[in-house]
Amino acid sequence: MSKETLTITDNRTGKSYxxxxxxxxxxxxxxxxxxxxxADFGMMTYDPAFTNTAACRSAITxxxxxxxxxxxxxxxxxxLAENASFLEVASLLINGELPxxxxxxxxxxxxxxxxxxxxxxxxxxxxxxxxAHPMGMLVSTVSALSTFYPEAKQVLDAESRxxxxxxxxxxxxxxxxxxxxxxxxMPLVYPDNELSYSANFLSMMKRIxxxxxxxxxxxxxxxxxxxxxxxxxxxxxxxxxxxxxxxSRADPYSAVAGAAAALYxxxxxxxNEAVLRMLQEIGSPDRVPxxxxxxxxxxxxxxxxxxxxxxxxxxxxxxxxxGLADKVxxxxxxRNPLLKVALELERxxxxxxxxxxxxxxxxxxxxxxxxxxxxxxxxxxxxxxxAIPRTAGWLAQWExxxxxxxxxxxxxxxxxxxxxxxxxxxxxxx
Ligand code: CMC
Numbered sequence: 001m002s003k004e005t006l007t008i009t010d011n012r013t014g015k016s017y018x019x020x021x022x023x024x025x026x027x028x029x030x031x032x033x034x035x036x037x038x039a040d041f042g043m044m045t046y047d048p049a050f051t052n053t054a055a056c057r058s059a060i061t062x063x064x065x066x067x068x069x070x071x072x073x074x075x076x077x078x079x080l081a082e083n084a085s086f087l088e089v090a091s092l093l094i095n096g097e098l099p100x101x102x103x104x105x106x107x108x109x110x111x112x113x114x115x116x117x118x119x120x121x122x123x124x125x126x127x128x129x130x131x132a133h134p135m136g137m138l139v140s141t142v143s144a145l146s147t148f149y150p151e152a153k154q155v156l157d158a159e160s161r162x163x164x165x166x167x168x169x170x171x172x173x174x175x176x177x178x179x180x181x182x183x184x185x186m187p188l189v190y191p192d193n194e195l196s197y198s199a200n201f202l203s204m205m206k207r208i209x210x211x212x213x214x215x216x217x218x219x220x221x222x223x224x225x226x227x228x229x230x231x232x233x234x235x236x237x238x239x240x241x242x243x244x245x246x247x248s249r250a251d252p253y254s255a256v257a258g259a260a261a262a263l264y265x266x267x268x269x270x271x272n273e274a275v276l277r278m279l280q281e282i283g284s285p286d287r288v289p290x291x292x293x294x295x296x297x298x299x300x301x302x303x304x305x306x307x308x309x310x311x312x313x314x315x316x317x318x319x320x321x322x323g324l325a326d327k328v329x330x331x332x333x334x335r336n337p338l339l340k341v342a343l344e345l346e347r348x349x350x351x352x353x354x355x356x357x358x359x360x361x362x363x364x365x366x367x368x369x370x371x372x373x374x375x376x377x378x379x380x381x382x383x384x385x386x387a388i389p390r391t392a393g394w395l396a397q398w399e400x401x402x403x404x405x406x407x408x409x410x411x412x413x414x415x416x417x418x419x420x421x422x423x424x425x426x427x428x429x430x
Contacts (some may be wrong), residue, residue, distance in 0.1 A: 010034050010043075025054055044413050047184035051309075054244065054403065060093060060396050061234040068313035068361075072232055073097070073195075075392060081320045086227040087111060087197050090169055090392035093232055094399065098338075114170035115191035115200065117141075118148045121175070125182050135383045137179035138172075145171065152251040155402055163393045164252045172256075173197065176384045177204030183380065189213075198223040201388070205377075219375065222328050229317040230386050233394025238262040238269070240360035241312050242394040243401045246391045247410040252398060259394045260387045269383040272365035272372070275305035276338070276379055280369075284337075285344040292345070296354045298429075303367030306349060321367040325374075332374050339370055 008031075019030040032042035049052045061099075062071045070077040073092050077105045080089050091099045091107045101106055124144050128137050146152060149167070154160040178188045181204075189204045192212065199220045207213035233239070240257035246252070263269035282291045294300035308315060329335045346362055349355040372382055401407050 008034065010036075012036050015428050023057075044415075046415060050240070051304060053242070055235065055410075056401065057235060057406065058397070058400060059096070060400060061232045061393070063234055063310050065308070065310035066312050068311060068316050070233070070316045074231070077229060077316055078320050081225045081228045084228065085196070086224045086231070086389060089231050090389075093392050093396040094165055110166045111170045111197065112193045115174055117145070117171050117174050117178075120148075121145075121178075125178050125188070125282075128182060128227070130183075130185060132179075132183060134176070134179035134183050134380055137182065138175055138384050138387060139260045141175045142168075142172065142177065142260060143209045143254055145175075146251045146253035146257075149251075149253065152253060153249075155246070155249050155251065161399055161402070162250070165399070168252060168256055168395060172388045174204060176381075176388050177201060179384065180205055180378075180381055196220065196224075198227060208309065209387070212397045216331055218327060220329050222371065223375075224326050225320065225324055226371065226385070227389035229320060229364065230389045232312055232390070232396065235397075236268065237265070237388065239394060239397045242398050244410040246398040246401050247400075247407060252395065255398060256391060256394055263387055264383055265388065269386040271304060271363075271385075272369040272382045273379045275365050276369040276373060276382075278304045279338040279341050279345075282341050282345070285340050288341065288344045288348055292348050292352065293298060296352075301350065303345070303355075303360070305363055305402035306355070307358070307360040308363045311361065314361045315363040317364040318362040318366055321364065321371065322362075324365050325371050328371050328374050335375050336370050338373075342367065342370060390401065 005018045006026055006112040007016055007018050009016045013036055015034075017030075017034055019026050031045065034043035035041075045053070060073065062074070063069065072080060073088060073096060075092070075098070080092075084092075087108050088099060088104055090111075091104060121141055121144065124141055125137060128140075143232075145167075149164065151160055152164045174191055181188050189207045192200050192203050195203055195214070199215055202215040202220065202223065203213040206215070234241075238259040241262040242255050245258045251398055268276055282288060291300060292303075295303050312412050325336075325339060329339070346366070349360065349362075355361075369379070369382060372385060373379075377385065
């Protein structure tokens with residue numbers, strides 16, 4: 001039987017070291033014994049952006065980027081998108097198993113009970129300028145929630161953690177919708193606890209003068225599916241931020257604010273907005289070949305909504321969203337003309353040597369913006385719509401970190417490239 005170890009020879013000293021391999025991985029700390037002399041600090045690894053470093057063991061989400069597989073707790077995401085509700089998936093992510101009927105009813109009851117926010121949050125929102133970006137307001141107001149729940153600091157108390165997780169899942173749609181309403185100069189709408197999670201969010205966004213706003217059930221279902229598809233994606237930039245902040249034992253409201261701030265960036269949750277702007281710029285399918293040429297010769301930047309750090313195959317979420325787009329367009333009665341541009345872009349890219357060679361396929365952001373646009377949701381809200389469901393994933397990652405005995409406060413090393421020690425020079429001599 002082969003031995004589960006790795007032998008490393010340090011050619012500087014001629015010494016060999018044998019380090020154990022567990023889960024196809026060696027421990028970075030096992031390299032520290034590799035030294036040229038006693039005074040040497042020991043060998044480290046250099047891995048900017050963690051491209052080849054596992055920072056945790058996780059049982060939440062599995063991705064096989066080459067095969068285009070995404071599973072939450074073992075369940076394929078397309079299976080969940082077709083059969084489950086978002087709250088069922090949120091419960092699955094944070095509890096580890098699909099809830100039975102009673103458990104789901106209880107989970108939904110708890111979430112529904114916590115949809116309202118303290119009235120003072122209104123004044124926080126009122127303090128923003130009329131044109132404030134809703135994502136900036138969401139990041140700030142979720143952070144402000146930590147001041148309303150000081151007991152949330154008890155992060156090692158399982159019961160307190162559970163309560164904060166329910167509150168966060170429940171209140172994110174309220175904060176998100178209120179941020180949107182403020183940016184539109186419209187009165188804030190309170191939660192309607194008779195509605196489902198997604199239906200209530202649509203009501204808080206869209207209700208005007210009608211006593212009750214009930215969106216078309218297929219639109220509610222479509223939003224629920226989009227929420228499911230965005231619920232978690234293992235150790236991405238925002239999940240890593242959540243874990244990093246959580247590792248200092250900060251309260252979960254502050255940690256979610258940090259994770260949402262990471263999501264705000266255009267290389268992460270902001271890409272769907274860029275896709276939409278790109279499709280608008282192309283304008284019509286006949287202009288696609290010319291545009292593709294400019295991408296390949298480097299004059300138009302990147303094809304937004306294409307390519308992914310881990311998927312080197314069709315993003316499984318994009319497949320589901322593409323089908324969903326048709327359904328939504330049928331219901332709203334408007335076929336977004338940009339869909340034709342998107343389909344033509346995809347057709348050409350999937351045949352083109354440049355994209356095939358680099359394994360560049362449509363990602364989750366390629367079609368989602370078209371659906372949001374059909375629902376008359378402005379582009380500034382796209383990252384906000386991503387943050388609502390991703391909160392469930394962030395919280396699952398956060399709790400897993402806190403109960404993991406291997407984890408400590410996150411604190412990477414550096415390779416110092418600055419000056420060696422030097423003496424202060426008085427300003428008159430400089
Ligand atoms: N259009 C054209 N060429 C591309 C693209 C693209 N969208 N993406 C990668 N490439 C090329 C890149 O130029 C490079 O070519 P070469 O080897 O000739 O230099 C090669 O493919 C490898 O690219 P990379 O930059 O090493 O890949 P990465 O894993 O660092 O980047 C990415 C991943 C998502 C940042 C990148 O594909 C990209 O910028 N895509 C467009 C933005 C986008 O759609 N982002 C949403 C990601 S999904 C949502 C989320 O999870 O947050």
